Amino acid sequence: xxxxxxxxxxxxxxxxxxxxxxxxxxxxxxxxxxxxxxxxxxxxxxxxxxxxxxxxxxxxxxxxxxxxxxxxxxxxxxxxxxxxxxxxxxxxxxxxxxxxxxxxxxxxxxxxxxxxxxxxxxxxxxxxxxxxxxxxxxxxxxxxxxxxxxxxxxxxxxxxxxxxxxxxxxxxxxxxxxxxxxxxxxxxxxxxxxxxxxxxxxxxxxxxxxxxxxxxxxxxxxxxxxxxxxxxxxxxxxxxxxxxxxxxxxxxxxxxxxxxxxxxxxxxxxxxxxxxxxxxxxxxxxxxxxxxxxxxxxxx
Numbered sequence: 001x002x003x004x005x006x007x008x009x010x011x012x013x014x015x016x017x018x019x020x021x022x023x024x025x026x027x028x029x030x031x032x033x034x035x036x037x038x039x040x041x042x043x044x045x046x047x048x049x050x051x052x053x054x055x056x057x058x059x060x061x062x063x064x065x066x067x068x069x070x071x072x073x074x075x076x077x078x079x080x081x082x083x084x085x086x087x088x089x090x091x092x093x094x095x096x097x098x099x100x101x102x103x104x105x106x107x108x109x110x111x112x113x114x115x116x117x118x119x120x121x122x123x124x125x126x127x128x129x130x131x132x133x134x135x136x137x138x139x140x141x142x143x144x145x146x147x148x149x150x151x152x153x154x155x156x157x158x159x160x161x162x163x164x165x166x167x168x169x170x171x172x173x174x175x176x177x178x179x180x181x182x183x184x185x186x187x188x189x190x191x192x193x194x195x196x197x198x199x200x201x202x203x204x205x206x207x208x209x210x211x212x213x214x215x216x217x218x219x220x221x222x223x224x225x226x227x228x229x230x231x232x233x234x235x236x237x238x239x240x241x242x243x244x245x246x247x248x249x250x251x252x253x254x255x256x257x258x259x260x261x262x263x264x265x266x267x268x269x270x271x272x273x274x275x276x277x278x279x280x281x282x283x284x285x286x287x288x289x290x291x292x293x294x295x296x297x298x299x300x
Contacts, residue, residue: 005119009095011220012117013080016058019216027214028059030255033198034112034141035065037259041139042071049108049137053078055128056096056114058216060088072108096124101131104264109138116142116173117220125186135266138188144195144256145175151253154205154240158232179260188262189269196257201250205237208253 019027050073054063063077078094094100096111097118109128118124128138159165174182176195183191202208212218245251263269 005222007117007119008220008222009080009097009117009119012216015213015218015220016079016216017081019214020058022214024211024214027211028061029200030198030215030257031059031061031113034257035061037141037196037257038062038110038112038139039065039069041259041261042066042069045071045137047071047135047137049073051106052076052108052110053092053101053106053131055094055099055109055111056080057090057110057112062110062112066108066110099124099127099131101127103130104133104136106131107133107136109136111138111140111142113141113143113217115140121174122182122185125182125188129187129262129264132264134264135268136264138260138262138264140260142179142258142260143173144258145173146197146254146256147173149254150240150244150251151205151208151236154236154243155232157239158235162229162232162235173256174258176258179258183260183262186262187265189265191262192260194259196259198255198257200253200255201246202253203250205240205251206233208251 048071052066052072052075054066054075054077056079057063057077058079058081060077063075066072066075076091077088078092079090080093080095082089082093096114097120109132111128115121115124132138176193180191180193183193200208202211209218240251241249
């Protein structure tokens with residue numbers, strides 16, 4: 001693991017492998033929603049994609065969605081580990097951070113709920129863009145900054161109350177504006193970043209944490225501080241219920257999903273106009289008088 005890396009990628013692989021082995025029914029609801037969204041986004045494109053890669057697709061749900069699409073030909077699944085599970089063995093064992101892919105080798109790259117755990121997100125996006133053929137498409141979905149803010153609030157308050165200090169317990173996530181900028185910096189053409197918010201209700205904070213474990217989505221922060229005590233979690237659950245519960249006593253958990261898309265540059269794509277090439281001035285478009293630099297506006 002690189003020096004100063006915020007995330008422990010080996011721990012991520014361990015969490016995902018454990019989650020797949022236990023397979024809690026219904027715990028993959030978030031992945032299924034994202035997979036459906038990706039399938040819907042592909043359905044409105046006019047392109048077909050001969051070779052697609054499901055990057056970080058440890059559940060197989062996105063692979064299945066891509067395989068159903070009439071727009072997609074061959075689908076490969078890449079994951080952090082090669083364990084044979086109920087979802088089958090991945091075609092490639094690939095770390096999202098270091099992609100051993102040839103330049104211009106893919107028509108479509110998809111990453112669902114995985115990129116928010118890479119230590120170098122700009123670098124990962126650049127590698128994905130390079131792996132795409134000209135006019136190839138990237139579709140991504142990752143957790144946004146408001147994800148699990150209620151859990152973060154309750155944990156922080158409980159730890160400060162019990163110990164007088166706080167350790168990082170919930171992973172930080174990006175926001176929509178940051179993702180749009182990162183897509184541009186990575187060299188994607190026509191980048192788009194959007195967001196959706198989903199509020200899920202649970203009987204208690206412990207039921208939420210059970211779902212997170214079943215998703216393989218518990219914290220992988222490299223600097224996690226001291227191991228959390230039972231008393232910390234008990235107090236966290238109390239604070240969570242006090243601050244973030246509905247009148248019926250059930251708690252709320254926010255999941256913010258950032259959806260991004262971008263194309264590998266190609267000459268056929270729409271290009272911005274060159275400065276000075278407009279046929280109509282802004283003043284003409286607005287029906288006003290254009291005042292040149294140094295000219296005083298006429299007085300009424």
